[in-house]
Amino acid sequence: xxxxxxxxxxxxxxxxxxxxxxxxxxxxxxxTMFWYRQFPKQSLMLMATSNEGSKATYEQGVExxxxxxxxxxxxxxxxxxxxxxxxxxxxYICSARAGLDRSNSPLHFGNGTRLTVT
Amino acid sequence: xxxxxxxxxxxxxxxxxxxxxxxxxxxxxNEYVYWYxxxxxxxxxxxxxxxxxNETNEMAxxxxxxxxxxxxxxxxxxxxxxxxxxxxxxxxxxRADGLTFGKGTHxxxxx
Numbered sequence: 574x575x576x577x578x579x580x581x582x583x584x585x586x587x588x589x590x591x592x593x594x595x596x597x598x599x600x601x602x603x604x605t606m607f608w609y610r611q612f613p614k615q616s617l618m619l620m621a622t623s624n625e626g627s628k629a630t631y632e633q634g635v636e637x638x639x640x641x642x643x644x645x646x647x648x649x650x651x652x653x654x655x656x657x658x659x660x661x662x663x664x665y666i667c668s669a670r671a672g673l674d675r676s677n678s679p680l681h682f683g684n685g686t687r688l689t690v691t
Numbered sequence: 692x693x694x695x696x697x698x699x700x701x702x703x704x705x706x707x708x709x710x711x712x713x714x715x716x717x718x719x720x721n722e723y724v725y726w727y728x729x730x731x732x733x734x735x736x737x738x739x740x741x742x743x744x745n746e747t748n749e750m751a752x753x754x755x756x757x758x759x760x761x762x763x764x765x766x767x768x769x770x771x772x773x774x775x776x777x778x779x780x781x782x783x784x785x786r787a788d789g790l791t792f793g794k795g796t797h798x799x800x801x802x
Contacts, residue, residue, distance in 0.1 A: 619791065
């Protein structure tokens with residue numbers, strides 16, 4: 574149980590275009606999902622917290638107008654990288670908690686999306 | 692979240708037990724110890740977590756010292772597929788925000 578699915582697993586796009594990444598909780602509902610970014614040889618960095626039915630909250634230094642997050646249902650959150658540039662090339666990972674948000678249940682992670690902007 | 696300290700890298704022979712240490716000397720009474728791992732080019736995978744008592748599941752065992760200032764993750768019979776970066780994270784359970792990842796330990800299982 575507690576499977577988080579991400580799509581696509583990899584994407585290559587041209588500079589200036591937008592890319593949408595989907596994150597789905599397959600066997601549980603998630604009122605909160607989290608988006609991370611990971612550059613080569615670095616650890617995961619939390620970008621934003623996606624809240625179902627309300628606006629996402631972004632970490633300091635993450636541009637909300639560039640990384641649009643939509644959490645329209647309890648099983649789907651999307652991250653859209655708008656006007657992508659080569660420096661946005663990274664590994665994007667989403668996660669969600671299967672239990673109650675304020676519990677000791679662990680977060681479960683998707684398998685990530687590798688974005689390459691040419 | 693309490694700060695954690697892990698070795699940068701470790702080697703272990705295939706078939707042997709891999710023991711990964713984590714120091715968390717500033718842990719508070721309501722903070723849990725969580726372990727995740729990340730195999731290359733994949734998302735992190737939850738392994739185990741605990742508060743005070745030792746825990747065991749199908750993947751690993753977690754040994755927490757009596758003073759809770761350190762813990763050890765044990766993979767009883769390491770295989771090549773256990774090569775990954777292992778993250779020890781300490782946090783209050785009822786926080787609803789995302790996890791903060793440190794640099795972790797790069798465990799390399801040698802054939």
